[in-house]
Amino acid sequence: MSLYQLQDNTAIVTGGSSGIGLACVELLLEAGAAVAFCGRDEDRLHSAETTLRQRFPNAKLLAHVCNVLDAESVNAFAAASLAALGPASMLINNAGQGRVSTFADTTDSAWTEELNLKFFSVINPVRAFKAQLKSQSNTAIVCVNSLLASQPEPHMVATSAARAGVMNLVRSMATEFAADGIRVNGILIGLVESGQWRRRFEAREERDLDWAQWTAQLAQRKHIPLGRLGLPIEAARAILFLASPLSAYTTGSHIDVSGGLSRHA
Template sequence: MSLYQIQGRTAVVTGGSSGIGLACVEQLLEAGANVAFCGRDEDRLRSAEADLRMRFPEAGLLAQVCDVLDAASVQAFAAATDTALGPAQMLINNAGQGRVSTFADTTDAAWTEELNLKFFSVINPVRAFMAQLQRQAGASIVCVNSLLASQPEPHMVATSAARAGLKNLVRSMATEFAEQGIRVNGILIGLVESGQWRRRFEAREERHLDWSQWTAQLAQRKHIPLGRLGLPVEAARAILFLASPLSAYTTGSHIDVSGGLSRHA
């Protein structure tokens, strides 16, 4: 029996075609779960799907193009999941990105866009999959959030505020859904290796530095005690723990995955 006790159970991952989302899909498949994942970029989604089917030929897998901000699109994804893999028992909300802006230069439209993304990328999937989660014993929801929720940065004012709201939403959902047996938790990530950081590396001025040297200097400038950026798989393992029965008595909580960058209590 797998450590995580999720063999044959159905998990859903939004934003699953790259980064932390894709690492979640891989970890879930390795643990024996059936996985439905979605993304907006069809080329990237199909590339990830082809690789996963080659590596996990016997796995139950569904990859579907879906915009989590489009309620009808998410409802269609939920229906396809139930038909192909059975009702979801684990929902991992991973879609989202950061916006670099200060209070002075964040327009009303930018505020609206950021708040809409951070909230409805969770609200729409939770609504769409709720009926399936209610049918499963030990169901769980995990939201990927940022350390900005507790430790805001002035150059990311809108994202920081929206992330704090999402952290609060996780706690509210955990309280409301507890009587239905659905646990809700989240993770707070710090600096994790991503396509964004790779692009910044390619555009670096210090051409003599390789990736490990450049990221080590970045970690030093950011005062990360562990001295490096996190890996997507490290965030994925924390998510898998929260989604699985290993955390059966945990709800309304967040795991800090920031390499010690956190300064909040």
């Protein structure tokens, strides 16, 4: 039984067809919320929807193909979710992967692409759903961010800079939206199991290592005190806390979900 009882709430999850986003959808449905989630890949989206409907046959659920970088596409998603499930009271922004590049080899177009992705994957959904959130009580926006926002890596210079900007944006929105009763928070993830890490595992040189051994070595090289990668469900639990009334007096903050990787107090 879920500790979170969210009946009569509608939650929106972007990038919800896999990884952390999908784990969020599952937790929200377990808590009784109606959920609309989106993704760009139609096949992956519908596969996730089929699995979710089998697991939650009575759930109020909407899966919608959407590109969060296209304002019209996001507006259409907002209209569809409003018609199907009613006004949103929670918005979870979860989109975007990391770009491996140094300052020397990051082109102008790569900078533009990375900054556009990280900022407008938040800006477009917030613009599209803000009126719905404002019409409800106990509403929240949660942004999935990275520890790179406060602990940049030189081999991910563009992503680190963009993530820092998003952390600042969360704080700015929290201050501005407080008058509308909308809380805005985020999480800072470290290394979390994902398709990206699975692909790197499949391409590994150490063929004698299984997934558990390979990720344990990775955690050791990255100096993660807990000695492993995080799980999508662990990040999703922190997100659900921030989205729910359990964090009713928290806004403009970030929860560190990095297994102790952060070097900051």
